[in-house]
Structure formats: C-alpha cells, structure tokens
Amino acid sequence: xxxxxxxxxxxxxxxxxxxxxxxxxxxxxxxxxxxxxxxxxxxxxxxxxxxxxxxxxxxxxxxxxxxxxxxxxxxxxxxxxxxxxxxxxxxxxxxxxxxxxxxxxxxxxxxxxxxxxxxxxxxxxxxxxxxxxxxxxxxxxxxxxxxxxxxxxxxxxxxxxxxxxxxxxxxxxxxxxxxxxxxxxxxxxxxxxxxxxxxxxxxxxxxxxxxxxxxxxxxxxxxxxxxxxxxxxxxxxxxxxxxxxxxx
Amino acid sequence: xxxxxxxxxxxxxxxxxxxxxxxxxxxxxxxxxxxxxxxxxxxxxxxxxxxxxxxxxxxxxxxxxxxxxxxxxxxxxxxxxxxxxxxxxxxxxxxxxxxxxxxxxxxxxxxxxxxxxxxxxxxxxxxxxxxxxxxxxxxxxxxxxxxxxxxxxxxxxxxxxxxxxxxxxxxxxxxxxxxxxxxxxxxxxxxxxxxxxxxxxxxxxxxxxxxxxxxxxxxxxxxxxxxxxxxxxxxxxxxxxxxxxxxxxxxxxxxxxxxxxxxxxxxxxxxxxxxxxxxxxxxxxxxxxxxxxxxxxxxxxxxxxxxxxxxxxxxxxxxxxxxxxxxxxxxxxxxxxxxxxxxxxxxxxxxxxxxxxxxxxxxxxxxxxxxxxxxxxxxxxxxxxxxxxxxxxxxxxxxxxxxxxxxxxxxxxxxxxxxxxxxxxxxxxxxxxxxxxxxxxx
Numbered sequence: 001x002x003x004x005x006x007x008x009x010x011x012x013x014x015x016x017x018x019x020x021x022x023x024x025x026x027x028x029x030x031x032x033x034x035x036x037x038x039x040x041x042x043x044x045x046x047x048x049x050x051x052x053x054x055x056x057x058x059x060x061x062x063x064x065x066x067x068x069x070x071x072x073x074x075x076x077x078x079x080x081x082x083x084x085x086x087x088x089x090x091x092x093x094x095x096x097x098x099x100x101x102x103x104x105x106x107x108x109x110x111x112x113x114x115x116x117x118x119x120x121x122x123x124x125x126x127x128x129x130x131x132x133x134x135x136x137x138x139x140x141x142x143x144x145x146x147x148x149x150x151x152x153x154x155x156x157x158x159x160x161x162x163x164x165x166x167x168x169x170x171x172x173x174x175x176x177x178x179x180x181x182x183x184x185x186x187x188x189x190x191x192x193x194x195x196x197x198x199x200x201x202x203x204x205x206x207x208x209x210x211x212x213x214x215x216x217x218x219x220x221x222x223x224x225x226x227x228x229x230x231x232x233x234x235x236x237x238x239x240x241x242x243x244x245x246x247x248x
Numbered sequence: 249x250x251x252x253x254x255x256x257x258x259x260x261x262x263x264x265x266x267x268x269x270x271x272x273x274x275x276x277x278x279x280x281x282x283x284x285x286x287x288x289x290x291x292x293x294x295x296x297x298x299x300x301x302x303x304x305x306x307x308x309x310x311x312x313x314x315x316x317x318x319x320x321x322x323x324x325x326x327x328x329x330x331x332x333x334x335x336x337x338x339x340x341x342x343x344x345x346x347x348x349x350x351x352x353x354x355x356x357x358x359x360x361x362x363x364x365x366x367x368x369x370x371x372x373x374x375x376x377x378x379x380x381x382x383x384x385x386x387x388x389x390x391x392x393x394x395x396x397x398x399x400x401x402x403x404x405x406x407x408x409x410x411x412x413x414x415x416x417x418x419x420x421x422x423x424x425x426x427x428x429x430x431x432x433x434x435x436x437x438x439x440x441x442x443x444x445x446x447x448x449x450x451x452x453x454x455x456x457x458x459x460x461x462x463x464x465x466x467x468x469x470x471x472x473x474x475x476x477x478x479x480x481x482x483x484x485x486x487x488x489x490x491x492x493x494x495x496x497x498x499x500x501x502x503x504x505x506x507x508x509x510x511x512x513x514x515x516x517x518x519x520x521x522x523x524x525x526x527x528x529x530x531x532x533x534x535x536x537x538x539x540x541x542x543x544x545x546x547x548x549x550x551x552x553x554x555x556x557x558x559x560x561x562x563x564x565x566x567x568x569x570x571x572x573x574x575x576x577x578x579x580x581x582x583x584x585x586x587x588x589x590x591x592x593x594x595x596x597x598x599x600x601x602x603x604x605x606x607x608x609x610x611x612x613x614x615x616x617x618x619x620x621x622x623x624x625x626x627x628x629x630x631x632x633x634x635x636x637x638x639x640x641x642x643x644x645x646x647x648x649x650x651x652x653x654x655x656x657x658x659x660x661x662x663x664x665x666x667x668x669x670x671x672x673x674x675x676x677x678x679x680x681x682x683x684x685x686x687x688x689x690x
Contacts, residue, residue: 040463042650043378047467055470063466067459125470150648152370158327159474 044080044087049149050156052124053086053187053231054220058101060087061094070095085225085232086187093222103127104246105134108183111216111242115139117180119172119212120164122197123147123156124185124220131183132163142167142175146199148231169202176211186217186243187232188224194240195224195232204239219245250290251555257282258548262594266632273537280544283551292554301550305508306416307542311534312511313406316489317360318529319518323482326355326367327475333368334468339375339461341451345389345444348372349396353437356400357407357430358489365397365636366643371468373647378464380652383663385451390640390659391667392444395628396437397636399675402624403433405507406496410596410623416508419604420616421501428617428682433624436678443670481521488518545597553601562605572610573687577680579606580622584676587626591633596623614686621679628671631664 040060047056060080064072073091081088103126112118112135119142120128132141141164145153157166167175182203187195194217209215217240225232237243261279265272288294320326333351337343348368355364372393376386401408405415405425414420492514499505519526552558565575579602587595599619607615631637641660649657 040378040380040460042380042648043460043463043467046374046377047470051470059466059470060463063463064459067462072459125473129473150646155370155471159472161474 040076041080041083044084045149048084048086048231049147049151050123050125052122052126052128052185052220053084054090054101054124054185055126057084057087057090058126061091065094082227083230085227085229086221088227089188089221089223089225092226101126103130105130107244107246108216108218109134111214111244112139112181112183115179115181115213117142117175117177119144119167119175119180119182121146121182121184121200121203123151125156125159127185127218127220128164129159132160137163140165140175142172144169144172144199144203146202148198172203173208173211176208178213180212181214181216182208182212183216183218184240186219186221186240186245187229188221189219189237189243189245190224192237193234194237194243195229196235197231198233201233201235204235209239215239215241217243219243219247222247250286250292251552251557251560253286253290254283254292254548254551254555255557257286258552258598261548262590262598265594266590273541276541276544276548280547283548287551287554292551295547298547298550298554301553302543302546303413303416305506306413307539308508309406309412309416309511310409310542311539312508312515313412314360314363314534315515315529316485316511316518317363318533319485319515319522319525320359320482321363321367322522322525322529323478323485324475325477325482326364327472328477329355330368330371331468331472331475334371334375335465337375339379339464340457341379341381341385341389341448342445344372344375345392345448346441348389349392349437349441349444352393353396353400353403353433356397357403361397361401361408362636362639365393365639369393369640369643370647371472373644373649374468374471375461375464376657377647377649378467379457379460381649381657382451382651383657385448386644386649386657386659387663388444388447388667390644391664391671392440394631394634394636394640394664395440395667395671395675398624398627398634398671399433399437399440402620403430405429408624409592410600410620413596413600414616414620415496415501417600418501418506419600419607420613422496422507424613425617425620426497428613428686429620432617432621432678432682436621436624436675439674439678440671443674484521485518488514542593542597545594549597549601552598558598558601559605562602565602566606566609573684576606576610576615576618576683576687579603580618580679580683581676583619583622584626584629584672584679587623588629588633588672589626592623592627595626599623611686611690614683614690618679618683618686621675621682625672625675625679628675629668631659631661631668634664634668637664 044056044060047059060076061073064076073094077088077091081091108131117140121144135141143164143166145166146169153166157164184196184200257279261276265275268275284295284298287298329351333347337347352361352368355361372389376389402411405411405422411425414425415422492510495510496507565579568575583599586599603615603619627633631641644659651657
C-alpha cells in the first residue's frame with residue numbers, strides 16, 4: 001500500500017482510453033431488501049461496516065436526538081433495533097440517561113505495555129482512533145481486513161495516515177511474536193461467554209493462541225445486548241487472556 | 249483496393265472492440281498489426297512509416313496529465329473537495345446535482361476526470377445510499393455528474409482526449425481553443441443543470457429528508473475524518489500547474505517548446521516534491537493498456553489516411569449540394585452519433601482526419617471546436633460512450649443501492665438513456681449553434 005492507502009497496482013486511466021467493462025449486476029438479497037425497507041437501515045449497515053457497531057450507533061443516536069429528541073431515538077430503536085442489537089442497546093442507554101460516550105484507554109495501554117506489535121481484530125473506529133493516539137508510536141498497529149459486511153478498506157485505513165496498517169487474513173501470523181498482542185472488541189459478556197465479531201473466530205486457532213503474548217478483549221458495551229446479536233458471535237471468555245472493561 | 253482493405257480493418261476493429269470489450273486489447277492490437285501488414289503489402293508504407301506518423305506528443309501529454317492528477321490525489325485534494333462539496337450541497341437531491349455537477353465540470357476542465365471521479369463518486373454514493381434515493385434521483389444525479397465531466401473535459405485543451413489531440417497536433421493553440429470552447433460548454437452545462445434541477449425537485453420534499461441529509465453529512469465527516477489536505481504538497485503542485493498553464497497559454501503553438509514538452513517537464517518538477525511517490529507513480533500507475541490502445545488506433549487511422557479515404561469522405565461531404573453551414577451541421581451530427589456508438593477515442597482519432605480536410609475549406613477554429621463539442625455530445629449519449637460511464641456503473645453496483653421499497657436501484661445502460669438523450673440533444677444544439685454563429689461571424 002502507498003502512503004495514501006491506495007494499492008500499488010492501481011493504474012491511471014488515461015483520457016480517451018477504453019474503460020474496463022462494468023461487472024455484471026448483482027441481485028439484491030432478501031436481507032438487503034429487508035434492511036432497505038427499514039428507512040435508515042441501509043445507511044446504518046454502511047456506517048456500522050466502516051465505523052463499527054458502537055461508533056455508528058452513537059453517531060445515529062446523537063444525530064437523531066439532535067433533530068428529533070427522545071421520540072426520534074425511541075423510533076430509531078423500534079425501527080432498527082430488532083435488526084441491529086448494538087444500536088438497540090446504545091439507544092436504550094441513551095433513553096435511560098447516558099448522553100455521552102467516553103472511551104477510556106488507561107487499562108488497555110497498561111495491558112499492552114511492552115508490546116511492539118498490536119493486531120486489532122474487528123473494527124470500532126472510536127476505540128481504534130483512541131488507541132492510535134495513546135499507544136507508543138514505536139508500537140505498530142495492524143488491522144485485520146475481514147468483516148462480514150462490505151467495507152471500503154482503503155477509505156477506512158486512509159484515516160490513520162500510516163499509523164494503522166491493513167493486514168489480510170492470510171498474512172496476519174506475520175505479526176506474531178513474544179512481544180505481540182491481539183486486541184478484539186467485546187460486545188457484552190454473559191456468564192462465561194462473550195460476544196465478538198466473527199473475524200475473531202477466523203483468526204483464533206489453537207496454533208495462533210500460542211503465537212501471541214496476549215489476546216485481549218476490549219469491552220465496548222457496558223452489558224450484553226438484550227436482542228439476539230445477529231451480527232456477532234459468542235465465544236468462551238477463556239479464549240481471551242484478559243478482558244478490559246472500563247465502560248461503566 | 250488498399251483503401252477498401254485498410255478502411256475495412258479499421259471499421260471492423262472498431263466494431264469488434266465495442267462489441268467484445270473483454271477482448272478489446274487483443275482486437276485493437278490485431279487490427280493495428282493487420283493494418284501495418286496490409287499497408288506494407290499494398291505499398292503504402294510499413295510499420296516504420298506508420299509508427300513515425302503516430303502523434304507521440306499526444307500520448308506524452310495524456311500520460312503527464314494523468315500523473316499530475318495522481319499527484320493531487322496524493323495531496324488528498326479530491327477527497328477533501330468531495331467532503332466539502334457534500335457539506336455545501338446540504339445533501340439535498342438538487343444540491344448534490346448542482347454542487348457536484350459544477351465541481352466535476354471544473355475538475356474535469358483541468359485534470360483527468362477519471363482519477364477525480366474515483367474519489368468523488370463514493371461520497372455521492374454514500375449520500376444517495378443514506379437518503380434511500382429513488383431510481384430517478386440516482387439516474388439524474390449520477391448522469392448529471394458524468395455529463396458535467398464530459399463538458400468540463402471539452403472546455404479546455406487539456407481536459408479530455410479530443411481537445412488534447414487538437415492541441416497536440418497543433419490544430420489549435422491553447423488560448424484559441426479555450427476562449428471558444430469554454431463559453432460554449434458553460435452554456436451546455438447550465439442547460440443540463442437546469443433540466444436536472446427540474447427533475448430532481450420532485451425528490452426534494454420526501455418525508456424524513458432532513459434527518460437523512462443530516463445523518464449523511466455526519467456519516468461522511470466520520471468516514472473521512474482523516475482526510476486532511478497536505479497543504480505543502482498541494483501548494484507546490486498548484487504552483488507548478490499554474491506555471492504549466494501559463495506556458496501553454498503564452499508559448500506559441502508552433503514554437504520549439506511544444507505542449508507535450510511543457511507537460512513532460514512540468515510533471516517531473518511537480519513529482520520532485522515527493523521523489524519516492526513520483527518514482528512509484530511512474531512505475532506502477534501509468535496505464536500501459538491505455539497507451540497501447542491509443543497507439544493501435546493511431547496506427548490504423550494513419551494507414552487509412554495514407555490511402556486518401558478521409559480526403560474522399562470530406563470531399564463527398566463538401567460537394568453535397570447544400571450550403572457549407574449545412575455540410576458542417578451534417579458532419580457534426582455524424583460525429584455525435586458515431587461517438588455515441590464507438591466512444592470518443594476511436595471516433596475522434598478517425599474523424600479528426602475528415603475535419604482537417606473540412607478545415608481547409610471552412611474556418612478551422614469553427615470546425616475543430618464544433619468537432620470537440622459534437623464528440624462531447626456523443627460521449628454523453630450512452631453510458632458506454634461516456635469516458636467515465638463504466639467506472640460510474642461499476643462503483644454504483646458495488647455500493648448496492650437499495651430504495652425505500654427494498655428494490656435494487658441501478659445505474660446502467662438503460663437507466664442512463666433519458667439523461668443521455670437530453671444531454672446529447674442539448675450539447676449538439678450548442679455545437680450547431682456555435683458553428684452557425686462562428687460561420688456568420690468569420
């Protein structure tokens with residue numbers, strides 16, 4: 001990747017030259033159709049894919065609250081909540097009086113002390129931005145480019161201006177080592193199980209567990225979603241060496 | 249016989265490359281090779297002679313302008329402009345078409361609009377996705393942007409291939425083209441924007457539009473939160489670019505320092521600000537495929553030119569029993585339709601030869617600017633003919649636009665037709681009007 005995040009193979013299309021033929025049109029899936037009918041569903045789908053569920057939820061809740069107040073937030077929760085459990089959780093918290101999101105980094109920085117490479121699995125833009133700011137600049141931060149939703153990874157990574165590097169699923173083990181750690185985002189914990197993004201299951205294998213010094217879960221929700229978290233997966237908390245929870 | 253064979257090779261090749269775009273390079277290179285062989289066999293000169301006739305300066309100019317656009321991308325100019333334009337448009341249906349239409353017209357007048365569109369279109373598509381835009385809104389918003397790109401490209405001698413070809417061949421000087429083409433394209437873009445506004449006003453009053461617009465602006469700020477202008481780089485590039493524009497404007501077209509040389513030296517000075525990026529851009533981002541495509545076209549057209557076919561066509565046109573003004577109008581209509589079918593590159597390369605003959609009997613400036621405007625009209629007729637059409641189609645498909653009714657919203661050949669027909673008629677009318685006024689005044 002270049003400094004601007006563009007793949008090196010991208011070539012300039014010259015004026016007057018033929019353009020590559022457009023790809024065949026794809027059909028809309030039943031799920032996309034359902035989300036599309038939800039008014040802001042497609043918008044939230046896009047936002048959550050590139051910002052993360054929590055960051056996108058706060059963006060939507062803040063904006064709707066500014067324009068339509070509590071009634072608007074309640075409507076948003078009723079309309080999109082059943083499809084997006086994290087949005088439901090954030091909107092409910094907002095309606096219960098939590099009007100600001102705070103991202104604390106003391107504990108995660110403490111947990112990552114001594115590491116030279118941090119591989120982030122999953123995307124929460126607010127948390128990743130904060131981590132990039134507070135972590136020792138000598139520590140490399142990698143972001144695994146895997147997500148079930150469609151993501152413009154170039155756009156995502158351009159925001160970090162080289163501070164965060166894109167790492168694909170096939171080569172993430174190049175980041176392993178005695179001073180390396182994996183950080184993933186945890187969306188609530190219920191007894192011994194935690195909700196994580198499916199990317200974490202793609203990365204975690206018995207071989208990987210021993211290749212990294214720490215496998216840290218960074219909690220981004222103050223509790224488990226009430227509604228079935230369809231974009232998330234459950235895994236055992238014991239898969240993680242540490243869970244950082246400063247959400248309360 | 250040579251004329252028949254070589255013209256057949258040219259026509260068949262152009263038809264085949266349009267019909268089978270996935271085999272385009274094989275087809276045009278085979279056509280060029282066949283032309284060289286046939287020309288050599290019939291005694292019209294082999295590849296050495298035909299390659300010597302290729303306007304290499306045009307290719308140099310295209311490559312250098314592409315590299316300069318890429319340098320501005322590195323400075324984050326287009327990303328920042330796109331986000332600012334989104335704020336300015338207030339993300340309203342009419343606002344998007346107007347602000348982005350004007351922005352793309354201005355950008356395309358100075359730079360490679362394909363490079364700019366790759367960065368600007370995703371921002372527009374996000375707004376359309378968040379707003380749950382209807383098919384009509386998507387069609388007219390994206391269609392307007394594409395036509396604005398075409399018109400911007402025709403506004404200046406460095407905006408698009410037809411004008412660059414005129415400049416590179418010395419058919420017109422930089423200033424002569426600019427003062428004639430820019431006002432005409434401004435009139436055309438104004439017409440298109442008025443039509444788009446009238447169509448898009450119906451989408452303006454939808455329920456929940458204000459909320460959607462606010463969310464799309466907020467979302468764009470978040471998605472592009474790291475997009476900050478690299479001021480020093482952009483300042484340096486701007487200074488160099490202004491100096492290049494001054495050289496193109498002030499230096500005589502027939503002098504020793506030609507337009508391509510200005511581009512060549514200028515872009516290297518521009519890239520010197522970031523040597524590592526410059527080296528990488530030259531090595532990896534120049535499209536060899538495009539250079540070969542245009543080279544093959546020039547070879548085939550050169551072979552046909554040597555047989556005198558273009559002179560014959562032009563003579564046929566000028567011997568029609570109608571006034572010269574009507575002959576020119578017929579030629580412009582022919583150019584528009586041919587460009588609509590075969591796209592700007594092939595049609596301009598071939599029809600410029602006919603125009604060159606016409607220009608010996610009619611005022612050259614009127615003929616050449618009319619030609620460039622008609623090529624622009626043809627480029628705007630079908631999505632496949634628009635320079636950036638397939639790119640816009642591809643990016644739209646990837647965005648998966650879904651309307652409020654849950655149906656997929658598309659932007660393909662069929663959807664573009666209404667915008668294309670309106671634009672074709674508007675631009676052709678401007679071209680014909682320009683030529684008739686020009687003939688009356690000269």
